[in-house]
Amino acid sequence: MFDVMMGTLFQLLTTPYLMGLMVIAVAIGIFVGATPGIGGRLSIALVIPFVFGMDMIPGAIFLLTMHAVNGTSGQISSIMFGIPGDGDDAATTLDGYPLAKQGRAGEALGASLMASGVGGIIGAIVFAVLIPVLEPIILAFSPAEFFFLALLGITFIAFLAGSDNIFKGLSIGFFGMMLSFVGMDPATGIARYSGDFLFLWDGLSLVTAVLAIFAVPEMIALGVQGGAIAKLADENLKISYRQVFSGVRQLFTKHWFLAFRTSIMGAIIGMIPGLGSSAAAWLCYGHAIQSSKHPERFGKGALEGVIAPETASNAREGGALLPTLFFGIPGSSGMAVLMGAFLILGIQPGPTLIKDHMDLVWMLIWGLVVGNVIAVSFLLFVARWVGKLTFVNGGMLVPFILVVVVVGCYINEGQWENILILFALGLIGYGLLKYDWPRAPFVIGIVLGKIAEESLNKALALWGGYFFLRPLSLILMALIVLTIGYAVYKNRATRRAVAVAGKVRHAS
Amino acid sequence: MPARSILTGRVLMALVMFLIFVVMVGVALDYPAQARFMPLVVGIPGIALTLFELIREIRRALAGDAATAPAGDTSAVSVPGDVSRLLGKESVSAGAATPAMSPQEAQKREWILLGYFTALLSGILVFGFWIAVPAFIATFLRERQNTRWRLTLGLAAAATAVMYIVFHRILGMDLYTGFLTQSVWDAVFLTD
Numbered sequence: 043m044f045d046v047m048m049g050t051l052f053q054l055l056t057t058p059y060l061m062g063l064m065v066i067a068v069a070i071g072i073f074v075g076a077t078p079g080i081g082g083r084l085s086i087a088l089v090i091p092f093v094f095g096m097d098m099i100p101g102a103i104f105l106l107t108m109h110a111v112n113g114t115s116g117q118i119s120s121i122m123f124g125i126p127g128d129g130d131d132a133a134t135t136l137d138g139y140p141l142a143k144q145g146r147a148g149e150a151l152g153a154s155l156m157a158s159g160v161g162g163i164i165g166a167i168v169f170a171v172l173i174p175v176l177e178p179i180i181l182a183f184s185p186a187e188f189f190f191l192a193l194l195g196i197t198f199i200a201f202l203a204g205s206d207n208i209f210k211g212l213s214i215g216f217f218g219m220m221l222s223f224v225g226m227d228p229a230t231g232i233a234r235y236s237g238d239f240l241f242l243w244d245g246l247s248l249v250t251a252v253l254a255i256f257a258v259p260e261m262i263a264l265g266v267q268g269g270a271i272a273k274l275a276d277e278n279l280k281i282s283y284r285q286v287f288s289g290v291r292q293l294f295t296k297h298w299f300l301a302f303r304t305s306i307m308g309a310i311i312g313m314i315p316g317l318g319s320s321a322a323a324w325l326c327y328g329h330a331i332q333s334s335k336h337p338e339r340f341g342k343g344a345l346e347g348v349i350a351p352e353t354a355s356n357a358r359e360g361g362a363l364l365p366t367l368f369f370g371i372p373g374s375s376g377m378a379v380l381m382g383a384f385l386i387l388g389i390q391p392g393p394t395l396i397k398d399h400m401d402l403v404w405m406l407i408w409g410l411v412v413g414n415v416i417a418v419s420f421l422l423f424v425a426r427w428v429g430k431l432t433f434v435n436g437g438m439l440v441p442f443i444l445v446v447v448v449v450g451c452y453i454n455e456g457q458w459e460n461i462l463i464l465f466a467l468g469l470i471g472y473g474l475l476k477y478d479w480p481r482a483p484f485v486i487g488i489v490l491g492k493i494a495e496e497s498l499n500k501a502l503a504l505w506g507g508y509f510f511l512r513p514l515s516l517i518l519m520a521l522i523v524l525t526i527g528y529a530v531y532k533n534r535a536t537r538r539a540v541a542v543a544g545k546v547r548h549a550s
Numbered sequence: 551m552p553a554r555s556i557l558t559g560r561v562l563m564a565l566v567m568f569l570i571f572v573v574m575v576g577v578a579l580d581y582p583a584q585a586r587f588m589p590l591v592v593g594i595p596g597i598a599l600t601l602f603e604l605i606r607e608i609r610r611a612l613a614g615d616a617a618t619a620p621a622g623d624t625s626a627v628s629v630p631g632d633v634s635r636l637l638g639k640e641s642v643s644a645g646a647a648t649p650a651m652s653p654q655e656a657q658k659r660e661w662i663l664l665g666y667f668t669a670l671l672s673g674i675l676v677f678g679f680w681i682a683v684p685a686f687i688a689t690f691l692r693e694r695q696n697t698r699w700r701l702t703l704g705l706a707a708a709a710t711a712v713m714y715i716v717f718h719r720i721l722g723m724d725l726y727t728g729f730l731t732q733s734v735w736d737a738v739f740l741t742d
Binding site for chain 2: 095209210212213216217219220223227229230232234235258261262265266435437438440441442444445448449452453456458461462464465468469470472473474476477479491494495498
């Protein structure tokens with residue numbers, strides 16, 4: 043294993059093509075992370091068509107680096123303008139923005155960017171350390187377990203929608219699964235849901251489906267919203283490098299142990315699918331408050347309040363990669379889209395990765411480490427200018443991104459009919475966005491649907507109808523039932539609490 | 551209660567999802583046993599879930615609780631429960647500078663945007679990428695963003711040039727030329 047580990051690092055560092063791709067991915071990741079309206083999931087969906095023809099390793103490295111960098115650059119607007127791009131960045135805003143208002147934006151940026159880099163690297167290390175532990179478990183999985191894992195994946199990801207939305211999440215996951223059945227049935231040779239449309243016989247284009255459900259609705263919403271997010275005076279943009287490096291120094295001298303702890307916590311939280319993408323950042327922010335000798339400083343400009351969520355949210359990516367790659371259960375909605383992209387590149391999650399493609403696994407781990415190093419080194423120098431991207435008028439980007447979406451949908455199969463599919467699914471996707479139906483489970487459904495069906499066919503062939511009586515299958519079934527039961531319980535508890543609060547308000 | 555009040559957007563969305571499952575399960579019933587097994591295993595619970603959601607939305611609509619947040623609203627990021635208690639706040643303001651818009655205005659913009667999206671796709675199908683894309687970008691920028699003519703035409707030309715260089719020259723891909731454009735081209739140049 044050591045040979046593979048060091049060999050892949052050497053290969054990565056000495057291959058100009060791979061390093062060049064990583065630099066491009068870092069640049070794109072920074073741009074999309076800092077530009078309002080383009081989130082991590084959307085950016086991955088948008089670049090899928092461009093990596094379609096790439097080999098497995100370069101394509102995966104490119105996508106993973108971009109995904110890792112997205113979050114890092116998003117914190118810049120949180121600190122400078124108090125504008126969080128997503129839930130993770132919101133935690134950073136609580137102390138980052140007050141620091142900026144005190145004229146310490148540079149310090150906050152230095153500490154948070156470096157914390158992000160440290161978190162990303164530790165997250166990747168945690169992943170690497172756990173591989174030998176998990177290897178025998180993963181290899182013990184048979185088709186029966188993979189069938190239940192696929193169902194568990196959808197159940198977990200439905201949790202990402204929040205306990206109140208779990209039924210919607212499950213519905214959308216199942217909708218994705220139903221669409222994965224479009225095309226020729228491998229067992230019977232029957233063309234399902236394809237009618238006389240030959241282009242559907244090979245199945246629905248995953249690229250088209252992902253772009254339609256994620257990119258189109260976001261662009262329509264951005265167009266409706268219009269305008270730039272930040273219209274503030276740019277006094278917060280005045281940053282000196284001395285301040286930036288003072289923040290970096292403080293991270294390593296005063297707060298290194300906090301950064302270490304929250305990185306480990308973030309990586310472990312990332313491994314638990316369905317816990318929510320911002321849970322790591324918020325839980326570690328809470329930990330920073332609880333473990334501080336001066337908790338009263340939090341919310342008013344404490345540097346630890348910036349360090350803790352950033353280390354955690356970036357370490358989470360390393361952790362989330364583990365269930366994504368080895369079990370086919372994405373740890374977050376961003377990972378869900380990334381997993382779809384990996385499948386398009388021919389990377390099949392599961393035990394085959396450990397058996398046959400350990401080089402790819404190590405390459406991805408190193409990709410996370412090196413990508414974070416490149417991103418942080420670059421961002422520390424350009425952060426002050428990156429912040430200006432927040433002033434970009436989101437509405438101006440809409441036509442260009444829509445064009446990229448349509449081109450991407452067309453070129454991956456060269457079929458004009460996919461444009462019609464994009465239209466139909468795009469409308470459904472916008473409805474889902476507008477009426478609060480979670481969209482991440484769709485990707486899991488469409489990705490895992492095929493795997494689930496193939497696994498089920500194999501399991502039935504091997505063990506007949508008794509495949510679900512295998513011990514691991516029973517455990518997974520119990521997990522599915524527990525997950526749904528817990529969601530129902532939490533849903534009812536929340537509704538009761540809301541009803542009680544309403545009665546109290548009414549009485550008063 | 552007038553029937554119209556039940557047909558909120560949320561109810562319609564739930565209805566659409568329910569009908570999708572019903573139709574897909576209905577179609578699957580005609581397949582051989584092995585081919586229909588998974589569609590039924592997934593589709594029947596899908597019907598149950600969406601029916602549950604549909605009933606829930608109708609009840610909400612009847613109770614007059616159908617208020618929705620505007621699409622794509624990122625102006626506030628909710629704080630998870632435990633942390634919110636810790637911090638004593640429910641959400642973190644994103645400080646968005648975009649002024650609040652009325653539901654009517656949002657609805658109008660939505661239709662306009664959907665119209666543009668439809669026009670782009672129809673334009674590509676009829677006229678092909680090389681004509682539809684620059685026309686769409688120029689129209690959108692000029693009409694929606696009120697950019698100056700020079701900038702509008704410059705950006706439309708630049709986007710088309712990038713598309714040509716990246717997809718046609720570098721990646722060697724032929725973009726779709728459209729039903730009409732191709733027919734006219736074939737007629738004029740008498741090509742097959």
